[in-house]
Amino acid sequence: MKIVRRLHMYLGLLVFPWVLLFGISGALFNHPEIGRDIERREISQEELTGLTGMKPWNPDEIAQRVVAQLNAGSPGGYAVDSSAPSAFSGWPLLATPSRSGGRHVLILSLDGGGATVSTHAPEPKADPPPFAGATIELPEYRMAAVQDQVKELLPKLGIDAPGPLRAHPKIHPELHFRVRDANARAWNVVYDLGTGQLDGRPAGPGQLGFVELLGKLHTTHHFPVHGDMAWLFALFADITGITLALWAFSGLVMWWQMKPTRVLGAIAIAIAVAAAALVMRGTASEIQFGNLQNDGP
Template identity: 30%
Template structure:
């Protein structure tokens, strides 16, 4: 027990900064408006008075309207009926809207049931007229997205910047992947079938034409090329203290090279192990104090019961709501 106590103590002292970090950032995740890095205003039903969002229809009422419309449109007629109305719910709690005005992007969040919401504003970078790359081929797409993909928010993809034949290379990455898949599946005991390469990462590099320097993006799968002048590259948004801390919290997975992120991933693994160790060693240390056994056992039972009930409730909610 002496070794367990010392391990519990010294590991706790060594990992104290990370324990504080995860505790503080956990609070920030749970309270998005706390220590906000952008002006934020909360509004309630009073600000919604006289607007269409003052009394929005309930989810059940909307579902009934949808079912009624489907019933009238059915050909041949089908007697559609809403079942289990108590399970009707929006898949998300909020609706979002944005407004760009006076050099700001204002984001408005509405509670779908009309209870209120928040307004957040951030400054927009000054608009620049970007010079088109004379060597551009095909459409400029999101990095790694397959051909014909839409933007991340459902919008249509940008139009081709210049009509030209694709620029294929010999043995491009996607062909290498496609040719390798059957071998990998066979060696890992998975069934082999028709292979479709859904996406490959874009290649980004700098290129000079004698006068200007371009940041060039090439996608081997589609043979498309886009480019921006280095002077047109937007300055990265300043990393606020809040965003820095929350990004530290979510940083995970070992990168391909040993850098600060790699060593951070090591600490994440150590922290995961030590948190389990703290729990187990804490039980052993508690059991050594006979005077606390009875009351401690009661607390432990209550803890297990509460965690089980809450876990089952969260499982029901998460399994019934699409991601």
């Protein structure tokens, strides 16, 4: 038990900055107005109807009309399953630029009839590099060249594939380097090895706000093929995940050692597992409702 307690404590001390990072940034995803210059206004169903004439939509009625037209064009004989209620999913979002350089965003509740209008302040922008959008033709250093060189690799490895390896249409490696112009101004340059296009920004502090930066760090994942700070970031993300799992298990062990708390602890665990199973199962059903497509590697 001494080893368990020490492991529980020292792992917590090792990764507490990472737990704070993922915990705070994860919560901020659900509350985008925190830390950002956003003005929000709620519009009731009555006000929205009075201003626009728009009324709430009935998801069951729309589903019935969809199925009616589906059956009219095919011999499927489909019928709406009343045991699974129809519901809207996704964001009914409309946006337009504001005169100050930001944007106005309208999010509707299609079945409730209300809405939220948000006014976002202009985002900071860096001076675009004069070479942005330029294409540098180095055909021997493009993914098309790599694709051509490895097209016979799988058969030579004894792997039966219906076709050759092809470069991913959306995921491209990049070359990062820095240049200085005639005025000694430094630029961070990004050369896309898939398209051959250049982009970049002035060297120096980034333009992202603190909240946006936390979000970017939170979603940064995968071990890069080269060792750098991003590789270390992925390593600490792994360590943090393992630590959270060990916290859970070591917490159970320490709870079990305290006999007076076993009964209440068992009740709490049962409630936690049941609630987690219910919420996770419902959410999993929602995110897997339609046809799943993955553009990643």
